[in-house]
Amino acid sequence: MTHAAHAPTAHYTSMGLDSRKMAFWAFIGSECLLFGSLISTYLVYKGRSVVGPYPHDILNIPFTSVSTFDLLMSSLMMVLALAAVQRGDMKWGKIWLFSTALLGLVFLGGQVIEFTEFVHKGLTMSTNLFGCTFFVLTGTHGAHVAVGVLWLLTLWVRALQGRLGPANAMTVEITGLYWHFVDVVWIIIFTVVYLIQ
Amino acid sequence: MADTEVREHAHPTVDVYLRVAAALVILTVLEVGVFYVPAFHGVLVPVLLVLSAAKFALVIMFYMHLKADNKFFTFLFGAPLLLAVGVMVALLFLFYGALTLRGAAGAG
Amino acid sequence: MKSWLTTTDHKRIGLLYFWTAFVFFLLGGIEALVIRLQLAQPSGHVVSAETYNQLFTMHGTTMVFLALMPLSASFFNYIVPLQIGARDVAFPRLNAFSYWVFLLGGLFLNASWFVGPLFKAGMLNVAPDGGWFGYANLTERQFSPGPNIDFWLLGLQILGISSLAAGFNFIVTILNLRAPGLKLMRLPVFTWMTLVTQFLIITAFPVITVGLVFLMFDRFFGAHFYVHGAGATPLLWQHLFWLFGHPEVYILILPAMGIVSEVLPTFARKPLFGYTVVVYSGILIGFMGWGVWSHHMFAVGLGPIADSVFAATTMLIAVPTGVKIFNWIATLWGGDIRGTTALHFAVGFIAMFIIGGLSGVSHASPPADLQQTDTYYVVAHIHYVLFGGTIMGLFAGIYYWWPKMTGRLLSEPLGKWHFWLQFIGMNVAFFPMHFIGLLGMPRRIYTYSPDLGVSDLNLVSTVGAFLIAVSLLVFIANLWRTRSRGETASNDPWGGATLEWSIPSPPPVYNFSVIPTITSRLPRWRTELHAPMQDPPATPPGPIHVPGGSWWPMVAAFGLPLMALAPLTHTLWLAFVGAGVLIVGIYGWAFEPFEV
Numbered sequence A: 001m002t003h004a005a006h007a008p009t010a011h012y013t014s015m016g017l018d019s020r021k022m023a024f025w026a027f028i029g030s031e032c033l034l035f036g037s038l039i040s041t042y043l044v045y046k047g048r049s050v051v052g053p054y055p056h057d058i059l060n061i062p063f064t065s066v067s068t069f070d071l072l073m074s075s076l077m078m079v080l081a082l083a084a085v086q087r088g089d090m091k092w093g094k095i096w097l098f099s100t101a102l103l104g105l106v107f108l109g110g111q112v113i114e115f116t117e118f119v120h121k122g123l124t125m126s127t128n129l130f131g132c133t134f135f136v137l138t139g140t141h142g143a144h145v146a147v148g149v150l151w152l153l154t155l156w157v158r159a160l161q162g163r164l165g166p167a168n169a170m171t172v173e174i175t176g177l178y179w180h181f182v183d184v185v186w187i188i189i190f191t192v193v194y195l196i197q
Numbered sequence B: 001m002a003d004t005e006v007r008e009h010a011h012p013t014v015d016v017y018l019r020v021a022a023a024l025v026i027l028t029v030l031e032v033g034v035f036y037v038p039a040f041h042g043v044l045v046p047v048l049l050v051l052s053a054a055k056f057a058l059v060i061m062f063y064m065h066l067k068a069d070n071k072f073f074t075f076l077f078g079a080p081l082l083l084a085v086g087v088m089v090a091l092l093f094l095f096y097g098a099l100t101l102r103g104a105a106g107a108g
Numbered sequence C: 001m002k003s004w005l006t007t008t009d010h011k012r013i014g015l016l017y018f019w020t021a022f023v024f025f026l027l028g029g030i031e032a033l034v035i036r037l038q039l040a041q042p043s044g045h046v047v048s049a050e051t052y053n054q055l056f057t058m059h060g061t062t063m064v065f066l067a068l069m070p071l072s073a074s075f076f077n078y079i080v081p082l083q084i085g086a087r088d089v090a091f092p093r094l095n096a097f098s099y100w101v102f103l104l105g106g107l108f109l110n111a112s113w114f115v116g117p118l119f120k121a122g123m124l125n126v127a128p129d130g131g132w133f134g135y136a137n138l139t140e141r142q143f144s145p146g147p148n149i150d151f152w153l154l155g156l157q158i159l160g161i162s163s164l165a166a167g168f169n170f171i172v173t174i175l176n177l178r179a180p181g182l183k184l185m186r187l188p189v190f191t192w193m194t195l196v197t198q199f200l201i202i203t204a205f206p207v208i209t210v211g212l213v214f215l216m217f218d219r220f221f222g223a224h225f226y227v228h229g230a231g232a233t234p235l236l237w238q239h240l241f242w243l244f245g246h247p248e249v250y251i252l253i254l255p256a257m258g259i260v261s262e263v264l265p266t267f268a269r270k271p272l273f274g275y276t277v278v279v280y281s282g283i284l285i286g287f288m289g290w291g292v293w294s295h296h297m298f299a300v301g302l303g304p305i306a307d308s309v310f311a312a313t314t315m316l317i318a319v320p321t322g323v324k325i326f327n328w329i330a331t332l333w334g335g336d337i338r339g340t341t342a343l344h345f346a347v348g349f350i351a352m353f354i355i356g357g358l359s360g361v362s363h364a365s366p367p368a369d370l371q372q373t374d375t376y377y378v379v380a381h382i383h384y385v386l387f388g389g390t391i392m393g394l395f396a397g398i399y400y401w402w403p404k405m406t407g408r409l410l411s412e413p414l415g416k417w418h419f420w421l422q423f424i425g426m427n428v429a430f431f432p433m434h435f436i437g438l439l440g441m442p443r444r445i446y447t448y449s450p451d452l453g454v455s456d457l458n459l460v461s462t463v464g465a466f467l468i469a470v471s472l473l474v475f476i477a478n479l480w481r482t483r484s485r486g487e488t489a490s491n492d493p494w495g496g497a498t499l500e501w502s503i504p505s506p507p508p509v510y511n512f513s514v515i516p517t518i519t520s521r522l523p524r525w526r527t528e529l530h531a532p533m534q535d536p537p538a539t540p541p542g543p544i545h546v547p548g549g550s551w552w553p554m555v556a557a558f559g560l561p562l563m564a565l566a567p568l569t570h571t572l573w574l575a576f577v578g579a580g581v582l583i584v585g586i587y588g589w590a591f592e593p594f595e596v
Helices: A017-046 A061-086 A090-120 A127-160 A165-195 B002-009 B015-035 B037-065 B071-095 C010-039 C049-083 C093-113 C148-176 C189-221 C235-268 C274-291 C293-300 C304-332 C341-360 C366-374 C375-408 C414-439 C455-485 C552-568 C571-590
Strands: none
Touching: A017 A127, A017 A165, A017 B071, A017 C148, A017 C189, A061 A165, A061 B015, A061 B037, A090 A127, A090 A165, A090 C293, A127 A165, A127 C189, A165 B015, A165 B037, A165 C414, B002 C375, B015 B037, B015 C455, B037 C235, B071 C189, B071 C235, B071 C293, B071 C571, C010 C049, C010 C093, C010 C455, C049 C093, C049 C148, C049 C189, C049 C235, C049 C366, C093 C148, C148 C189, C148 C552, C189 C235, C189 C274, C235 C293, C235 C304, C235 C341, C235 C375, C274 C304, C293 C366, C293 C571, C304 C341, C341 C414, C366 C414, C375 C414, C414 C455, C455 C552, C552 C571
């Protein structure tokens, strides 16, 4: 009835902040506890496996370093996408959004290869505590990456359809918040699981 | 509303994004490097924790804009983060026996 | 009918929450009555040991997750937007999603009573039976081979999603949708306590989700998170559960504290004594609630340092709680008191919560706790805080806000009968449990020997339980009578100070014809500095945009129980169907035209 008068962003809010962005930061705060519990469990059970393979037998640092680099670069693509959308440059906006999703897919592919290799070397979820904690922690992270990829591809398709523009910059920004959070979780996992053995 | 607009959209420039990315790559190279240098083995854990905390902070501050954005977002994220860290430290103490007077011998 | 299924109106969703949760509350109550019948005499034969295990597990789970939390949620939904001068919550469709997920999760859990034949067992055979805190490793497949625990762990994961979604929604609503001038330190205390509760929900629920996911992987995929033989420790479950479980206690009590903080000032005709201190105490309770979880685990033998730390934090948390109690009493002191039913329940809350709080402090001390843990003493404690506390508080809220929610006042004489029967009933039911416990009767056993010397006390307790049941029948009669013959409520039947009383009962769909501007903490009362606010006009000066309904939240919600059915029935394709439904729901939701 009144929506012709002003764009949705012009809604009065008591803190002057975007409601979706606020909800999303609260969600990220909540996710801190989710990953916090998973990482705590990994640390608490570290070194308690009674049979191998143990972390140092099996973790492939060079391979995972490449994956880590890949995810960091995807974060760069993500902020570039946001900057492009904000200044209305949808040509580069599309390119960066797609690159972000692509790097996310590469990361997931790397995880599939890693998991398959581990299973071949005899590490499954039912082998030992390292298997349980490793697969559930990195698997939960991987599931988050997969959701992010789906989300990014959706935005990319919307951009191709011409339905994503500077007016939707907040949507891209929120997607970015999710993507970067998944990235910082990996920064921690890479250190705690892979480098500190 | 005017000053909120400024606060919400005071995002870093592309130049800053690129420099942060360079810093992240260098820090990652350092992390992996430290891992392979035997001389660091004694201090590996603290060095790695500092390096990854630095990367964490860079992404949060610049890519997620917390440095320039409204401080309330920092609170929404920071309070649960501190809680999560606190829980993690407490659980490690409880499981590694530091709070049980059993010393390092009896985990759990 | 369609308008209720697709509704995104916070008031309708509040009523849906109320009726759904009330039915679950009655169900949990019936389970309690069967338990009390079984224990009325030594060597009872009403139910078998297996059924008894399911009864106490489902009683606890139902009351905590399907009755008390959603009854509070009913008030969050209905009252909070009205108290902050908003037209709806920040995300109306997310709100509808929370409700549908809650309903479906509750049905999923309770379906376990009837679907035994599908699992080659009888009816009443496959309901969860591991206790409401489902301690590992009893819950492992090796010791609980049936689908019972699967229903529990899957149902609780579904319900967690509902609470989390509502948590984000209400945090944003309260912080961002306040009317102009309604600063944080002018918020009604109920809204404040709601805010603290939501922060507890969004931080505590991920932890139990992780614990439940571990259990799920153990049971379905051969992981060893809680299997001692693999080097793991079942203690991990206890830590994860109580890391969630203790904040959960405050999730249950803080809303009731908020309700009482609204009811007492209204009926004492006095501002709440020490508003600021009450608010800060609530926040402090929320924070400290995170540092006390191991007091549930003293019997584990965590060692003297851990025991001392957690004993100290537990005793400390009694301080802000005590502060609140004194503030409530001081609010009544010298007030112009009107003895309405709502006030009776509020005062009953204070008295009963003091008893529950004191027995709580008594097991904050590890040596005393070792005597009390796992006995009926703890059962007495939890019922004084959750029944004497939360339920009394919720009933105060029901009598107080019912006219606002339905336009009709509940009968005061019937209300008084309800109150006195319930108040006497609960004390007869739960007070003897202190003695029963200290005399040595453990909890969660289906029968006991006459030699234990607790037979008479148990019979008394059972009589009390049935008195409570009678009181609830009186309440239901009151609801029924009020439907047609209740006195019609004006905008403000009680002379309340807060915004919800400035608009019609029940409020129009847009709530406020004109969004008010707030200049004081008690906007509708005359204070030394402020004249009472002008109520919004009866008819809006111009057209008001009201968001329409949506099917998508319900569609998305259906995906979750479908996915949960996949492991339960070992049917992989159901997982894909469920995920597909969820995704279709989310995309439909994201791309439909819907303006808040």
